[in-house]
Amino acid sequence: MDTTHFRAEILKALGQPTRLKIIDFLRDGERCVCEIFPAIGEEQSNTSRHLNLMVSTGILFRRKEGVKIFYALKHMEIMEIVDLATQIMTQEITGRHRLLKAA
Amino acid sequence: MDTTHFRAEILKALGQPTRLKIIDFLRDGERCVCEIFPAIGEEQSNTSRHLNLMVSTGILFRRKEGVKIFYALKHMEIMEIVDLATQIMTQEITGRHRLLKAA
């Protein structure tokens, strides 16, 4: 089986600023939409769409409680991936500093 | 500093089927374009564009040797990220099987 598309879909879901902000915010645990969209500074509507997308992709849990709907990270691996991306970013930035100083 | 866009850019670079195929192929080490595009079954032109994008994003090295241009993964973390995505995928697939069996 070729898993390329499935794996790309997961990584693509993480590679978008608004979704990444949501994921950062969900690190501390489950949150409802009404907490998420003010925290990340996006419209309720837009936030809802991104949350739905990430549930479809399989990286978020959804739980209903009364009127509120709570979302949470479904896999610890998601945080690890984001942390590794941060490491790469840091290396790139310091690497460029080194180049700038040398020039 | 808000690093959201930078981190998203890195993850986005990985979240595309053609680029993911390239990254899989580069696990074994440095390869030139003439080796890469037949291996992944894409056009030379298209392959070149994706390689350039990944160099700009800072996840690939480029080295010139005569007429050939070699590309290589620039960070070990890239392989780790892809492996973690594979783990998530596997958990999702087996999880769905379990649900199907229970139904």
Next chain:
DNA sequence: CGGATATATGATTGAGTGATCATATAATAG
């Protein structure tokens, strides 16, 4: 029931993306 709150969804729009074809550039061999 009627109003308020929380979330989702339809429609639209502008921007971005990936692939393709044709062509340009660069390096090397003969």
Next chain:
DNA sequence: CTATTATATGATCACTCAATCATATATCCG
């Protein structure tokens, strides 16, 4: 110098995506 090989790039096109506004749905409270 010319032909060949390797790679990059311009132009184009269909498609996808993110954001927004307006509205629908659902739950709860009084």
